[in-house]
Amino acid sequence: MTSPNDRQPPFPHDTAPFTMPAETAERISAYGTQGGGPESTATPVLEARDISKYFGRVIALEHVSLSVRPGEVNCLLGDNGAGKSTLIKTLSGVHPPDSGSLLMDGQSVVLGSPRDALDRGIATVYQDLAVLPLMSISRNFFVGSEPTTGFGPFKQFDVARAGKIATDQMLEIGIQVRDPGQLVGTLSGGERQTLAIARAEYFGARVLILDEPTSALGVKEAAIVLRHVIRARAKGLGVIFITHNVQHALPVGDRFTILSHGRLAGEFVRGQVGQDELLRLMGGGEELAELAAELDKLMHADARTIEEVAVSAEAVPTSPDAPVTEVEAGELPPPGP
Amino acid sequence: MTAATTTAEGERLRRVSPLRLFFSRPESGAIAGAVIVFLIFGVLSALRGDIGKGFLSIQGAASYLEVTAQVGILGAAVSLLMIAGEFDLSVGSMIGAAGLLLGLLIVQWGVPPTIAIILTFAFALAVGAFNGWLRIKTGLPSFLVTLGMLLILRGAGIGFTRAITSQTIVSGITDKTAGDPIVQLFTAKVTIAGGDFKIILLWWVAAVVVATWVLTRTRFGNWIFSVGGSEQAARYVGVPVNRVRIILFMTTAGSACLLAVIQVLSFGSADVLRGTNKEFEAIITAVVGGTLLTGGYGSALGSAFGAFILGTTQLGINFVGINSDWYQVVLGTILLLAVLVNTYLLRRASGAR
Numbered sequence: 001m002t003s004p005n006d007r008q009p010p011f012p013h014d015t016a017p018f019t020m021p022a023e024t025a026e027r028i029s030a031y032g033t034q035g036g037g038p039e040s041t042a043t044p045v046l047e048a049r050d051i052s053k054y055f056g057r058v059i060a061l062e063h064v065s066l067s068v069r070p071g072e073v074n075c076l077l078g079d080n081g082a083g084k085s086t087l088i089k090t091l092s093g094v095h096p097p098d099s100g101s102l103l104m105d106g107q108s109v110v111l112g113s114p115r116d117a118l119d120r121g122i123a124t125v126y127q128d129l130a131v132l133p134l135m136s137i138s139r140n141f142f143v144g145s146e147p148t149t150g151f152g153p154f155k156q157f158d159v160a161r162a163g164k165i166a167t168d169q170m171l172e173i174g175i176q177v178r179d180p181g182q183l184v185g186t187l188s189g190g191e192r193q194t195l196a197i198a199r200a201e202y203f204g205a206r207v208l209i210l211d212e213p214t215s216a217l218g219v220k221e222a223a224i225v226l227r228h229v230i231r232a233r234a235k236g237l238g239v240i241f242i243t244h245n246v247q248h249a250l251p252v253g254d255r256f257t258i259l260s261h262g263r264l265a266g267e268f269v270r271g272q273v274g275q276d277e278l279l280r281l282m283g284g285g286e287e288l289a290e291l292a293a294e295l296d297k298l299m300h301a302d303a304r305t306i307e308e309v310a311v312s313a314e315a316v317p318t319s320p321d322a323p324v325t326e327v328e329a330g331e332l333p334p335p336g337p
Numbered sequence: 338m339t340a341a342t343t344t345a346e347g348e349r350l351r352r353v354s355p356l357r358l359f360f361s362r363p364e365s366g367a368i369a370g371a372v373i374v375f376l377i378f379g380v381l382s383a384l385r386g387d388i389g390k391g392f393l394s395i396q397g398a399a400s401y402l403e404v405t406a407q408v409g410i411l412g413a414a415v416s417l418l419m420i421a422g423e424f425d426l427s428v429g430s431m432i433g434a435a436g437l438l439l440g441l442l443i444v445q446w447g448v449p450p451t452i453a454i455i456l457t458f459a460f461a462l463a464v465g466a467f468n469g470w471l472r473i474k475t476g477l478p479s480f481l482v483t484l485g486m487l488l489i490l491r492g493a494g495i496g497f498t499r500a501i502t503s504q505t506i507v508s509g510i511t512d513k514t515a516g517d518p519i520v521q522l523f524t525a526k527v528t529i530a531g532g533d534f535k536i537i538l539l540w541w542v543a544a545v546v547v548a549t550w551v552l553t554r555t556r557f558g559n560w561i562f563s564v565g566g567s568e569q570a571a572r573y574v575g576v577p578v579n580r581v582r583i584i585l586f587m588t589t590a591g592s593a594c595l596l597a598v599i600q601v602l603s604f605g606s607a608d609v610l611r612g613t614n615k616e617f618e619a620i621i622t623a624v625v626g627g628t629l630l631t632g633g634y635g636s637a638l639g640s641a642f643g644a645f646i647l648g649t650t651q652l653g654i655n656f657v658g659i660n661s662d663w664y665q666v667v668l669g670t671i672l673l674l675a676v677l678v679n680t681y682l683l684r685r686a687s688g689a690r
């Protein structure tokens with residue numbers, strides 16, 4: 001197995017020594033002057049305190065707290081069903097919490113509906129995107145917050161302006177809209193996701209919440225979205241970023257909040273944790289280590305016959321205290337979709 | 338974005354023919370259908386030698402346009418409601434109930450016509466709002482909620498009228514409304530080239546124009562589409578879903594009331610059974626007009642052509658000498674054809690093909 005030093009450092013936050021790319025160093029030092037960041041004591045722009053949420057007998061969230069300061073990215077991590085989406089839905093006004101409180105700028109608020117949250121500058125990219133397949137791009141972009149022209153009873157939805165803004169905003173994330181009148185149902189999955197992100201970015205004045213925004217995106221588009229996350233942070237927005245992809249979380253996260261089975265499993269600031277540690281905390285570490293061991297075995301088995309490989313793959317030890325713990329999870333493809 | 342990619346992407350938009358563009362609109366099927374139906378009855382009439390009389394006369398046009406307008410007023414409102422993903426089965430019995438109420442107010446209780454009209458509309462709008470409220474509070478499909486309301490209105494209409502007048506018809510309304518200028522708004526007619534064109538045509542055109550404008554040009558229209566497309570997505574982006582629904586249920590009840598007022602004031606009598614089956618005709622009008630039964634897509638303008646198809650067929654069958662027993666067969670066939678065509682067009686427009 002390679003040692004951490006002679007492999008390519010995937011991310012600057014790994015505890016192992018490495019040479020930081022100049023660009024990254026620049027970014028990190030720049031953001032030290034922005035008032036945000038892990039050490040910041042600024043009042044959180046949005047805070048959930050001791051939130052519990054039940055769906056019938058299901059405990060979706062219990063005693064969970066989360067906060068995000070202006071100019072900070074809080075990565076919300078956790079395995080499937082951990083309650084991440086439920087938590088951000090309480091922050092977006094979709095689900096009223098069963099107990100606990102929400103605060104904006106230190107003031108207690110009640111978010112009665114998504115409209116409330118939007119009016120307070122909280123914009124969300126939902127996991128299911130909340131787009132309408134049978135409506136056009138420009139109508140989707142502005143639905144609920146349409147620009148109007150004219151006045152009194154003759155106020156009209158400004159279709160032309162809506163189309164132009166939607167096209168421009170999506171172009172910023174690298175998607176060229178051919179016709180803003182195109183039905184969203186005909187867009188590709190990634191284009192649809194871009195629409196939802198562009199929309200949230202356009203309407204989020206204070207807080208941007210992104211629930212797995214990169215799940216359907218290509219490498220290039222995902223990178224652009226991450227850059228937009230950083231840009232939103234630089235503008236002083238609080239960003240809550242849900243992802244299953246540690247390689248997406250690490251470069252942008254100032255703070256990592258980890259949920260497990262509806263409960264808080266840990267909170268870390270940048271630099272405190274490395275990729276492997278995060279993976280383990282997200283509940284994926286062990287499985288990945290096992291997978292790595294299996295793959296490793298298969299690699300070494302390439303001289304043998306196929307039957308032998310199958311047999312040896314079955315024989316791979318799967319208990320966590322097996323020697324597989326030495327495997328570097330970071331060498332594997334990202335766990336996200 | 339580099340210039341190179343921009344060009345590359347720009348090239349991915351190919352030119353399409355205007356015809357193809359036309360058929361990507363929800364009402365295109367209904368427009369084509371209306372032309373075809375009109376031509377069929379026109380040719381059949383011509384073959385009978387009916388040039389200048391029957392279907393091919395001005396008076397013929399006035400009469401099938403009147404039937405068109407009657408169902409078209411309902412269809413415009415119902416298509417908006419259906420685009421928002423809801424049904425209103427109570428419009429038919431609302432026509433009966435509102436008509437009876439207007440008749441009773443004017444004849445039985447001597448209320449001045451204008452006040453009676455206002456009270457009748459207030460009643461209808463309240464029932465519509467109640468429909469919406471019930472739909473929202475119970476979470477039941479509006480099909481069931483308004484089916485209940487259909488029975489309640491029909492039954493209460495008969496019950497009250499019989500209890501008050503010991504009849505199921507209120508007549509003698511014309512005596513009390515003669516010469517009233519406000520009543521003229523609902524009953525006026527002009528004779529053009531030997532055809533009696535009634536003011537209901539203007540009401541219908543106004544209803545279609547307003548509904549189309551609201552749907553395609555206002556925020557509220559955008560909300561209608563979104564509520565029908567996905568209630569959850571609409572809610573997530575901040576659309577006041579419940580307000581949209583209540584307003585639309587009030588609109589359909591209001592359209593039924595408008596039709597009732599026009600009919601009662603024109604014919605001078607109100608009948609319990611008036612409006613029977615109109616709820617289905619309104620739904621057919623909307624569906625033929627390109628509105629998706631499951632909501633989220635459609636056109637108020639299309640409902641006008643849907644209504645035209647219904648009106649022309651209903652009278653055209655008589656004009657060309659087919660026994661009107663066959664009307665329902667023809668109507669059912671048209672409905673099935675329209676649904677097939679519209680589904681095909683929508684699938685093409687939404688690219689899934």
Ligand SMILES: Nc1ncnc2c1ncn2[C@@H]1O[C@H](COP(=O)(O)OP(=O)(O)OP(=O)(O)O)[C@@H](O)[C@H]1O
Nearest residue numbers: 055058060078079080081082083084085086087127
């Ligand atoms: N409306 C609901 N009714 C009942 N149970 C629900 C509801 N919404 C969520 N749950 C449950 O709450 C738990 C948390 O769900 P949630 O969607 O928040 O998970 P998540 O962390 O976002 O998962 P994923 O990574 O798969 O998106 C799950 O067990 C889910 O089944």
Ligand SMILES: [Mg+2]
Nearest residue numbers: 084085086127
């Ligand atoms: Mg989720």
